[in-house]
Amino acid sequence: MKFVCLGYADESKLEKMSKEELSALVEECLSYDDELRRNGHFAGGEALKSAKDAVTLRMRGGKVDVTDGPFAETKEQIGGILLLEAKDLNQAIAIMSKHPGVKFGPFEIRPADEEFMKMIEARIQKTAVKQG
Amino acid sequence: MGAKSSPGKIKSAVDELYRTQSCRIFATLVRVIGDFDLAEEALHDAFAVAIDKWSTDGVPANPMAWLVSTGRFKAIDTIRRRARFNSKIEESLGDLTEPTTEIEDFDEETFKDDLLRLIFTCCHPALSPNAQIALTLREICGLTTEEIASAFLSTPVTIAQRIVRAKSKIRDAKIPYEVPEREALPERLDSVLSVIYLVFNEGYSASSGSQAIRTELTGKAIHLGRMLLKLLPDAEVMGLLALMLLHESRRSARIDNEGNLILLEDQNRSLWDRAKIAEGTQLVQQAIATQEFGVYTIQAAISSVHARAATVEETDWGEIVAGYDLLMQAEPSSIIELNRAVAVAMRDGPESGLHIIDAILERGDLAEYHLAHAARADLNRRLGRKADAETAYQLALSLAKQEPERRFLERRLRELNK
Numbered sequence: 119m120k121f122v123c124l125g126y127a128d129e130s131k132l133e134k135m136s137k138e139e140l141s142a143l144v145e146e147c148l149s150y151d152d153e154l155r156r157n158g159h160f161a162g163g164e165a166l167k168s169a170k171d172a173v174t175l176r177m178r179g180g181k182v183d184v185t186d187g188p189f190a191e192t193k194e195q196i197g198g199i200l201l202l203e204a205k206d207l208n209q210a211i212a213i214m215s216k217h218p219g220v221k222f223g224p225f226e227i228r229p230a231d232e233e234f235m236k237m238i239e240a241r242i243q244k245t246a247v248k249q250g
Numbered sequence: 251m252g253a254k255s256s257p258g259k260i261k262s263a264v265d266e267l268y269r270t271q272s273c274r275i276f277a278t279l280v281r282v283i284g285d286f287d288l289a290e291e292a293l294h295d296a297f298a299v300a301i302d303k304w305s306t307d308g309v310p311a312n313p314m315a316w317l318v319s320t321g322r323f324k325a326i327d328t329i330r331r332r333a334r335f336n337s338k339i340e341e342s343l344g345d346l347t348e349p350t351t352e353i354e355d356f357d358e359e360t361f362k363d364d365l366l367r368l369i370f371t372c373c374h375p376a377l378s379p380n381a382q383i384a385l386t387l388r389e390i391c392g393l394t395t396e397e398i399a400s401a402f403l404s405t406p407v408t409i410a411q412r413i414v415r416a417k418s419k420i421r422d423a424k425i426p427y428e429v430p431e432r433e434a435l436p437e438r439l440d441s442v443l444s445v446i447y448l449v450f451n452e453g454y455s456a457s458s459g460s461q462a463i464r465t466e467l468t469g470k471a472i473h474l475g476r477m478l479l480k481l482l483p484d485a486e487v488m489g490l491l492a493l494m495l496l497h498e499s500r501r502s503a504r505i506d507n508e509g510n511l512i513l514l515e516d517q518n519r520s521l522w523d524r525a526k527i528a529e530g531t532q533l534v535q536q537a538i539a540t541q542e543f544g545v546y547t548i549q550a551a552i553s554s555v556h557a558r559a560a561t562v563e564e565t566d567w568g569e570i571v572a573g574y575d576l577l578m579q580a581e582p583s584s585i586i587e588l589n590r591a592v593a594v595a596m597r598d599g600p601e602s603g604l605h606i607i608d609a610i611l612e613r614g615d616l617a618e619y620h621l622a623h624a625a626r627a628d629l630n631r632r633l634g635r636k637a638d639a640e641t642a643y644q645l646a647l648s649l650a651k652q653e654p655e656r657r658f659l660e661r662r663l664r665e666l667n668k
Contacts, residue, residue: 119424121424205426206424206425206426206428207376207423207424207425207426208425208426208428208430208431208434210424211376211434212431212433212434228423229422229423229424
């Protein structure tokens with residue numbers, strides 16, 4: 119089963135860390151990700167740049183409004199996304215509890231919507247067949 | 251077994267089985283069928299068939315295995331019937347039609363494991379504490395949504411929705427029906443103990459309203475504690491059960507005929523339930539002997555010091571303060587500090603206790619906690635400081651929500667001014 123893990127962090131806290139502290143923590147996270155790859159639990163992921171570099175699109179008055187910054191002005195912002203392959207929620211919790219990223223900030227874990235993914239797969243197959 | 255008996259005898263045998271074993275059968279059915287609601291239907295269907303079939307064929311050699319097996323077949327029928335209207339449902343039949351265990355394999359171990367699975371799943375931290383409580387009371391203790399609603403001052407509709415959402419969450423968040431791995435066990439056990447204790451406390455003292463005690467809930471909590479102890483002989487399970495038994499032992503002495511609260515020091519100790527005290531004390535000793543005890547055990551140990559004192563004067567306050575010292579080390583909190591201060595006052599005099607409580611309030615903690623002000627009031631009263639006592643009682647009264655506690659504080663105020 120796939121689980122989407124959203125890693126949050128308080129950027130102001132990160133800015134206060136020394137370069138050494140920060141790179142040590144990043145190294146821990148990368149090592150753990152390597153371990154997850156070896157064990158077949160890593161199904162994908164992406165590190166995100168600062169929330170300051172974000173742009174938000176929103177419908178306002180019938181038009182798409184583009185604003186500078188993240189969707190919500192919260193203390194903690196998304197810093198990374200990890201797609202986890204685990205047999206159930208308990209295993210996902212066990213794996214992510216040990217992820218050094220949890221020292222950066224909270225992880226939100228949500229199961230991927232398998233039904234929806236299957237439907238998308240089917241659509242992709244259909245279009246592939248059409249074109250093929 | 252297998253002898254034909256009168257229908258009346260069969261019905262009472264089935265009723266007895268339902269009363270004592272339906273929980274375990276349900277737990278196994280949830281695993282076998284993979285769905286709470288279907289398992290509940292299957293359970294009732296199976297018992298209905300039992301009353302019918304056993305009247306003619308007699309009680310089977312392994313009645314519980316028979317009921318599980320029958321329940322499973324009934325669930326398959328139900329799913330097939332519904333599949334006629336929705337082909338996706340047929341998919342969920344998958345594992346169900348493949349019997350993974352033979353009837354003979356449904357033994358004591360299987361039922362124990364399944365019951366543990368049920369308890370740990372209902373108390374999963376992915377569910378909110380309120381959802382855990384509602385689910386546990388409904389699926390394990392068999393309370394109706396009406397009973398749960400009345401106990402927690404909610405409405406049946408709210409409780410029913412909460413339970414439906416909890417079951418959906420279990421399904422949609424992919425919470426597996428399993429006993430946690432050894433690594434995760436201590437924390438997950440904490441969740442379970444917390445649910446049991448919340449249920450007990452709700453029964454022991456309502457958070458608001460005129461009825462202070464709900465006997466049914468404390469009974470259910472103790473029953474859960476006993477059930478868990480048989481499945482998991484862990485020190486803190488012993489500690490929690492001991493704590494609940496020791497609290498419960500004072501039930502008859504705690505409230506007078508008019509529903510007024512009687513403090514520990516004023517209680518008629520001849521009304522204390524000595525059997526519960528004996529059992530609780532023994533559990534405390536067993537728990538402490540394991541050297542792996544925690545906060546429930548320590549609290550129970552403190553309670554047992556009170557329980558063995560024949561009169562309030564004979565209470566070993568030194569030992570109680572020592573217990574609170576341990577508790578403060580394990581889980582420091584302002585409330586524990588407060589309770590310790592009250593014990594210190596008993597050991598060293600009201601002034602020393604007051605000192606500690608004032609320090610707590612000065613740093614901004616417990617300002618809204620009525621018992622902090624009630625304790626201050628009481629200590630001031632003992633020191634003869636009437637004005638200070640009165641102010642503190644008034645403050646406590648403004649913050650107290652429970653009827654018996656309010657009446658108690660009002661009475662103290664009246665006594666001050668006599």
